[in-house]
Amino acid sequence: MEITPLNPESIQNALNQLRDWFPEQAATLKKHNDELVQNILKDTEPDPNSPLGKLAEQPANVVVIPTPSAANAKTAQLVQSMVIPGAKITELSDEELFDITKLYTPCTKAVGKAMLSSGLFVLSMVGIRTSASDRMYHAFLAEFGPVADKFTRLFNDFDKANTAYQKGKLMFKIGGGLLKASCFKAILKSWAEEASWFDWVTASAFAIAQFTVWFATEGVAFIAEVVLLLANAGFLIKDIANAVSVCTKEECAPLAAPSVTFTAAGSFINTADNVKLILSAQCKNIEGKYIDSSLDISKLAANTQIDNNNGVLVISKAAGTQADTFKPVGSYRNSSQNIKVTLSASCLNMKGNRVDTALDVTDLDIKHEIANSNGQLKAE
Structure with missing residues (x-):
């Protein structure tokens, strides 16, 4: 070759x-x-x-x-x-x-x-x-x-x-x-x-x-x-x-469908370390002020509901409907602005060095695959 x-x-x-x-x-x-x-x-x-x-x-x-x-x-x-x-x-x-x-x-x-x-x-x-x-x-x-x-x-x-x-x-x-x-x-x-x-x-x-x-x-x-x-x-x-x-024979465990989570899929994962998916937003508190808040949603189930607790993003005890994108569902959406979901990782480049990289995946389909393009995260 x-x-x-x-x-x-x-x-x-x-x-x-x-x-x-x-x-x-x-x-x-x-x-x-x-x-x-x-x-x-x-x-x-x-x-x-x-x-x-x-x-x-x-x-x-x-x-x-x-x-x-x-x-x-x-x-x-x-x-x-x-x-x-x-x-x-x-x-x-x-x-x-x-x-x-x-x-x-x-x-x-x-x-x-x-x-x-x-x-x-x-x-x-x-x-x-x-x-x-x-x-x-x-x-x-x-x-x-x-x-x-x-x-x-x-x-x-x-x-x-x-x-x-x-x-x-x-x-x-x-x-x-x-x-x-x-x-x-x-x-x-x-x-x-x-x-x-x-x-x-x-x-x-x-x-x-x-x-x-x-x-x-x-x-x-x-x-x-x-x-x-x-x-x-x-x-x-x-x-x-x-x-x-x-x-697929009867004596073996059936091939179960994978559960849908906020874990980003794709070939990037094979050359990446320190993978995180962070939800960030400015959330309104009881005083009416918008407060910067962030939450690590890596590996959370896609039907996890996020709430705004007085300006702080929190995981709700009740499950919501399954999200279609990387942006979770939840009541926080009604009292927050500048909502963003960022995928970050340390990816190998072609020379074998690690590069810190990030990608805005807020509105990306949750099943969309991510690639590593010479140390940079890229939506395939």
């Missing part, structure tokens, strides 16, 4: 991310940092007689993920304590990993396999081609099984999509979700078992930098490439279709 040109800053941020994901490699990566940046940018090999050159061909499988991702740490600890107290998932034998995955439902297992296949597909787009061994699958499922339900609806929509372009747009959401959940970290860990240290570091850093470019934009280049590759991605189509089939 046509890879987006990268620069020293984006590669440096990618290496920093690699050090964060694999802290046991941090000292070595920091020592050879400048050389690695240049090698990646110029696509060159190190001098075989240099310290980096002598290290380059060593096996990369010394890399170990010391703990599960933070998002799943408590769940993973619980799973571990049920099988082998004190053991780390990545240190378990094949048999022990298989025992852990027995705890999951057929639906979770099928979705986990589809997640792994999706991750391998996206990695192949940047030149990292590796197959899913049984151990990789069971290790992946052991760590990410607890979040598999978050991908079920995306896979259902992907399976039902009628065109390659629609599937490409959904794969953009799936890939961004995998990045947000640190799933690529687990796959790169497994790939380390078959790659040299230099190849592993440079390809992984390049992949992270490219992912940042893709998912910190509206994904036009990513979607176009997926459309071209889907015809040869039979394993991906099959695993997603299987996940949808298994999860």
